[in-house]
Amino acid sequence: MNWTEALKAIFTLTLLTSTVRVSISIVLAGMGEMLTERSGVLNIGVEGTMLVGALAGALGSYFSGSPWIGLLAAGLSGMLIGLLFSFIAISLRSNQSITGLAIYLLCVGLTGYLLQIIFEHGGNSPMVDTLPTLHMKFLENVPVLGPIFNDQSIITIPVLLLPVLFYIIFYRTPWGSWLRAAGENPKALAVVGKNPVRIRYVATLCGSFLAGIGGAYLSISQTSLFSENMVAGRGFIALSAVIFGGVQPFGVFLACIFFGFMDALQKTLQTVIPDTLIPRELFMSLPYVLTLLVLAGFIKKSGGPADIGNPYLKESR
């Protein structure tokens, strides 16, 4: 196989289709974490929240027979994890990074444990019903867009519109103003009679809801079962996408798609390039290595909220 042929085999429409498919969970988690961080809260437990969402999605679908119930269960269980995080990190004012790490570890253990006691074996859940796909007739004859967007999961299009929604919320609504103020200087918000703590709670809970949905997308759309640790670092990738994207809706969105593209690319490379030439593990590590490089290069100039990670205390001067 010569180089031209190899490149042709790699850069196909299928690569773009697969990019969209694998990006959705990262976009959901990334948008959620961006919302949380804008309010001044750094929740590095997203990975854990996604895991719980993935399990809840599968369980909801399994026991009710409806993947929609699974999706709702995923969002709500994500919120529950978000509530636990918020209580410890916002109300009790613990160190947010340590709390996030603890939440992540808790979720890894909890999902494995629940899987074991519910289905009496570890590893995988049974197969569950998945969310429908969306086929749009008018796209059938449209080149490029047709094959990319047709027959994707039904939540794909709404998820791809999230950055627009968040842009409007952040910059065109009073609540968005208060949210940004809470993340930049909560005391300035408090002296004009708004409660930064409430805003941080709302942002963290909504962000966790989205992370939960992002997890469920993996178990009831991209695949049709829950398996242990199936989020496989996507939560952490979303975290770095938030930094990479400057905690701005379109920036974060593009960063998530970029990481999605890299994931799709490495999967394609694995199939195109013989394992004997380059071991596939090398390709599999690609998104993670990239995350590391991005974090090393961008973390200082990200332009995120000024007060991120600092607990808000009313009485302090």
Added chain:
Amino acid sequence: MAYILELHDICKHFGNVLANDHVSLKVEKGTVHSIVGENGAGKTTLMNILYGLYKQTSGEIFIDGTKVDIESPSDAIELGIGMIHQHFKLIPAMTVAENVMLGEEPTLGKVFLDLKKINERTLELSDKYGLAVNPKSMVEEISVGIRQRVEILKALYRNANILILDEPTALLTPQESEDLFRIIERLRKDGKTILFISHKLKEIMQISNNITVLRDGKVVDTVKKEDTDEVHLARLMVGRDVFLKPAPKPKKIGEAILRVEHVTAVNEYHHPVLNDVTFDVRSGEVLGVAGVDGNGQTELVKALIGLQPLSGGKIFIYDQEITHLSVKKMRSAGIGVIPEDRLQEGLVEDFSVQENLFLGLQRSQPFSNGTNINWGAVRSNAEELVKVYDIRTPNIEHKARLLSGGNQQKIIVAREIFHAPDTIIASQPTRGLDIAATDFVHEQLIKQRDAGKGVLLFSLSLDEIMLLSTRIAVIYKGAIVAVVNKDDVTPEDLGLMMLGGSYEHIPA
């Protein structure tokens, strides 16, 4: 006489400390009423009670003759009280207009921000009171003086009739302060009542109608401006006679200790910040460096303590060249510094008083034998310095951040003098300090002068330069444009030179 605001017997306890002790006060509508007192006299506490940030332990507040209960800033805002905090409560990453409207944004259909109206209304208000701010500027890009006006706009937008300004000139340049006083006068003429918190007597005499003096949490007296003067106010504030008087003439001026020759430096954008700087500091004198802020003072101080890379020139202590030495070596060659920003550069806030008192000396005798710290020596030295310099702290284990600014400054002064350098560089040594603490710092610098050290004083206050200096160097655009004897110049001459004017009949 109609009183817009009356306070009756306000008391506020913080634990065992009585911050306000039966404070009673009456404020006439449409006046500028100053609340003055030393740091720690309870001025800010009283204002925070009025603004709902603290709740008084006992006492009553009346507004327009009606008793009110102020539980939160929202209550205060509703009662027409606005507060311009000493440390601005602004969001740097938002525009001026967004900051003004924050929390009370005009909306379209109750859901969306009315961006047009936000900018228009801010501009309207700004024009009405002559504040001259651009609604669309980002707050992070505007000067401190303009930021303060944004705070005033915030209060006006919320229909404040009583404006509390907490030490509003602390961070302003003299020019910005003058602008502020004009704005205050305009607000007063418009019927607003101003509560002006300060310990700067000159400006109080300039703008007040009435003045209430607080000391140790109690009201000492309330006087009309016409019936008082600076000396009288200072006596009321401090409780004894104080005169910030010119330092006595130096006894004996000796040879040059610190010599700076043709020093140049550039900033990170390769613009020159120090331009062929040459001067010397002699034994037994105070050399004052006068200049408008931002003309190279910060860089010069850094150059002298080894923090500013130089692109040319030499620095000597006696005959020893110290130009490119490390900070540690420059210090041991005989340089001591009282830095401009005491919290950032002078102290480790979370260290105890005793640790701060030997900061930088961890490897020197008697505190260390080279590897281990001798805590006994650290403790006894700290006990000694606390006594000699009258550092008010419950004990030497107390964290530095919990002390007042004056006592923090005393720690730095004590340590740098103990370190026994040949030259002491004092950069803004009394900024933010009250009269008593200022007096103390001045006294210490003069003592060092008379002990034969060279003192290099950087100050933005011409008054301070004139009080302490033996000779005065004027810095302008990174260059020393003149070095003159103090007795040969007036403050007006200096002001002219600081702005780049030449001064013919005095040899530079």
